[in-house]
């Protein structure tokens with residue numbers, strides 16, 4: 001049985017991935033400093049699966065703490081989720097974002113090298129396609145100019161991984177470019193738990209629906225899209241988590257690789273479609289108004305999802321209705337997230 005270390009594994013995507021890896025028969029270790037998460041997420045994954053997870057509270061920038069974990073376990077692969085991800089905050093605090101996101105990456109690569117661990121999967125983002133490329137985004141396109149420091153950290157970290165893989169003929173790297181993850185596990189026991197005012201659309205929608213926020217502002221109605229609102233490639237987080245299982249199966253089967261995969265559905269939906277679908281499937285109103293555009297937003301962003309299907313044998317299975325239903329199920333069962 002192979003053992004996978006999830007750095008930042010207590011977070012939204014990490015906790016769902018932990019669950020799917022356990023279901024697929026992998027052993028899971030988690031290291032997280034809870035900068036944006038809670039150990040409760042991992043305890044719930046343990047309850048859902050009946051498995052134990054070795055859980056370490058540590059900063060992934062801390063090479064000594066990481067070394068102790070690598071010394072305790074025989075690790076076959078690492079998935080690097082540990083990062084700060086709020087776009088607006090990254091504009092206000094760029095140094096903090098570069099320090100955290102880049103240093104976690106360097107520390108992991110250094111300690112992996114010391115312990116001869118040669119497989120790493122990285123949580124990248126569709127944001128690295130930048131403004132110049134045309135949708136649908138394909139992995140063959142060059143990285144573009146990002147619109148904020150968060151995006152640049154992802155772009156720079158991709159470069160770091162590619163350079164490290166070039167220099168080490170044993171190091172295998174898979175860069176996963178996520179599109180817009182929403183939804184939660186169908187149990188409603190784990191989900192996205194943003195601190196403070198949500199930046200992202202779906203948590204804002206669910207918090208309006210549950211009465212924690214007054215009204216959703218839809219940013220812009222004058223984009224060159226069918227209904228004038230931005231279109232994104234929303235992907236159910238359980239599909240995304242299963243994409244990581246396929247990527248782990250793949251990387252463990254290679255002698256050596258350095259590959260990029262989009263994880264998206266390939267189908268864009270507009271903000272208005274999200275709100276309307278959420279209202280319909282959950283039979284609940286979401287107060288909303290149309291406001292000005294948000295700086296840095298692109299009109300449309302969606303994946304060409306062919307490569308992940310052709311090489312990993314992965315494609316999404318959940319519908320937009322599933323995403324809206326499961327997002328609401330999590331929010332209404334956990335109105336205060338993990339702080340119940």
Ligand code: NAD
Pocket residue numbers: 007008009010011012013014031032033034035036037038058059060061080081082083084085100104123124125126178179180181
């Ligand atoms: P999240 O904030 O829920 O998870 C990130 C986890 O990393 C958190 O548990 C946080 O506490 C931990 N962390 C951050 N810095 C750390 C450090 N220095 N040491 C230890 N732990 C640390 O976010 P998520 O949505 O699960 O995203 C996971 C990864 O995927 C992130 O790298 C994010 O940038 C990337 N990503 C997310 C999205 C999205 O929309 N959610 C899209 C594209 C890429």
Ligand code: UDP
Pocket residue numbers: 180199200201202204216217218219220230231232271294297
């Ligand atoms: N959005 C919105 N109101 C909000 C939050 C987001 O209209 O309160 C829109 C945003 O303009 C974008 C889409 O929803 O078109 C998805 O935004 P999100 O921040 O979730 O993800 P992004 O695509 O920016 O990474």
